[in-house]
Amino acid sequence: MIPVSEALDHLLDLVTPLEVEHVPLAEAAGRVLAEDLTANRDQPPFAASAMDGYAVNKAEVELHAMFKVIGEAAAGHGFPGRVGAGQAVRIFTGAPVPEGASFVVIQEDVDRKGNLITIMDQPGGDNIRPAGGDFKIGDVVAAPKRLAPADIALLAAMNIATVPVRRKPDIALMSTGDELVMPGETPGPDQIIASNTFGLKALLEEIGASVRMLPIARDDKPALRAAFGLADGADLVVTIGGASVGDHDLVGHVAQELGLEQSFYKVAMRPGKPLMGGRMGDAAMIGLPGNPVSAMVCGHVFLAPVVHRMLGLPIAATVKSAPLLEPLSDNGPRAHYMRAILSPEGITPCPNQDSALLSVLASANALLIRPPHDTARDAGETVEYMPLG
Numbered sequence: 001m002i003p004v005s006e007a008l009d010h011l012l013d014l015v016t017p018l019e020v021e022h023v024p025l026a027e028a029a030g031r032v033l034a035e036d037l038t039a040n041r042d043q044p045p046f047a048a049s050a051m052d053g054y055a056v057n058k059a060e061v062e063l064h065a066m067f068k069v070i071g072e073a074a075a076g077h078g079f080p081g082r083v084g085a086g087q088a089v090r091i092f093t094g095a096p097v098p099e100g101a102s103f104v105v106i107q108e109d110v111d112r113k114g115n116l117i118t119i120m121d122q123p124g125g126d127n128i129r130p131a132g133g134d135f136k137i138g139d140v141v142a143a144p145k146r147l148a149p150a151d152i153a154l155l156a157a158m159n160i161a162t163v164p165v166r167r168k169p170d171i172a173l174m175s176t177g178d179e180l181v182m183p184g185e186t187p188g189p190d191q192i193i194a195s196n197t198f199g200l201k202a203l204l205e206e207i208g209a210s211v212r213m214l215p216i217a218r219d220d221k222p223a224l225r226a227a228f229g230l231a232d233g234a235d236l237v238v239t240i241g242g243a244s245v246g247d248h249d250l251v252g253h254v255a256q257e258l259g260l261e262q263s264f265y266k267v268a269m270r271p272g273k274p275l276m277g278g279r280m281g282d283a284a285m286i287g288l289p290g291n292p293v294s295a296m297v298c299g300h301v302f303l304a305p306v307v308h309r310m311l312g313l314p315i316a317a318t319v320k321s322a323p324l325l326e327p328l329s330d331n332g333p334r335a336h337y338m339r340a341i342l343s344p345e346g347i348t349p350c351p352n353q354d355s356a357l358l359s360v361l362a363s364a365n366a367l368l369i370r371p372p373h374d375t376a377r378d379a380g381e382t383v384e385y386m387p388l389g
């Protein structure tokens with residue numbers, strides 16, 4: 001058994017950032033920006049009115065001042081002339097502020113009679129957005145960055161129609177086991193429903209991978225060989241189950257027959273001990289334990305950083321700390337990733353830590369991390385955790 005950090009290093013060594021592809025802006029949300037993008041225009045490109053009102057010279061603005069309205073400036077249609085002394089231009093939000101004007105009096109502060117306006121209330125600010133006030137030529141959106149909706153809007157405003165992003169990692173997910181059927185099918189008396197593939201697909205897609213769910217492989221060598229064949233072309237093949245030491249745990253054997261260069265097998269963690277990793281031809285291979293919570297915890301602890309590496313993102317340390325709300329007895333030789341509830345007051349481990357209990361995992365919002373051989377802890381002591389979701 002190797003420590004978690006060593007296993008993670010091995011897994012990260014199996015992958016590199018994927019190549020860059022160019023996608024239309026409308027398809028770039030959630031993708032990872034691969035190259036810095038630079039604005040080649042100012043926004044706004046001209047001083048623009050922030051309100052509907054009248055554009056005048058700031059020096060002339062005072063209570064009861066009167067102006068003659070000489071024209072109109074609307075968004076998309078500026079006023080071509082110049083605003084002189086005692087003159088105003090009717091202006092609307094988003095319109096270019098005409099030459100000679102340096103202040104927009106909002107229409108609520110004005111009384112208009114024909115072409116004459118009088119300022120009736122003391123105006124506040126100038127209501128002008130300066131040219132380049134949002135961004136200027138040369139401003140950079142720095143890579144790497146997962147593009148959020150606001151980033152997409154910013155890139156659109158910068159007139160960037162095509163975006164360089166990392167290719168999505170192609171991940172083949174394979175559940176193994178005679179006991180498994182797909183959700184919606186009718187299980188036999190000794191069967192259960194495959195859940196891990198669905199949970200892991202959701203987890204991986206949420207962080208930017210493209211996931212292929214392979215058909216469930218039965219617990220025999222021909223079925224497993226056939227399933228590995230279907231994973232052809234994937235960047236990463238993830239198997240679930242069949243990883244332990246039982247007579248029907250054949251994943252490692254078959255993978256090795258097919259050329260797996262195993263970098264490690266078994267990690268000092270709970271749940272997740274029978275984890276394996278290696279390289280199969282051009283693909284990375286990660287064998288997850290079958291217990292549903294083990295597979296999901298390994299998804300958070302190992303698969304997510306591997307996907308981040310393929311997307312060129314920093315491998316962020318998501319470990320935080322919080323006060324413990326209940327005492328804990330000493331820990332064994334494996335790091336324990338305990339399902340836990342984080343609240344504003346602190347963190348409480350869930351009472352039942354059996355690695356088969358998806359209902360407990362679904363009720364948890366954090367994994368409380370206990371190092372190997374951690375001594376007993378009192379309530380109030382600070383412990384580390386990984387947030388979930």
Ligand SMILES: Nc1nc2c(c(=O)[nH]1)N[C@H]1C(S)=C(S)[C@@H](COP(=O)(O)OP(=O)(O)OC[C@H]3O[C@@H](n4cnc5c(N)ncnc54)[C@H](O)[C@@H]3O)O[C@H]1N2
Nearest residue numbers: 175194195196197241242243244249273289290291292294
């Ligand atoms: N003698 C020993 N037995 C076990 C050990 C050990 O060290 N010595 N390790 C235990 C630990 S820890 C784990 S974790 C499990 C992992 O076993 P496998 O990876 O071989 O998983 P399976 O035996 O195939 O399945 C375990 C469990 O999970 C269910 N399962 C499997 N795949 C799915 C799926 N896709 N969706 C839902 N549920 C799934 C399966 O039905 C079993 O109940 O081994 C311990 N044993």
Ligand code: MOO
Nearest residue numbers: 271272273294355
């Ligand atoms: O490591 Mo197993 O994953 O403890 O249940």
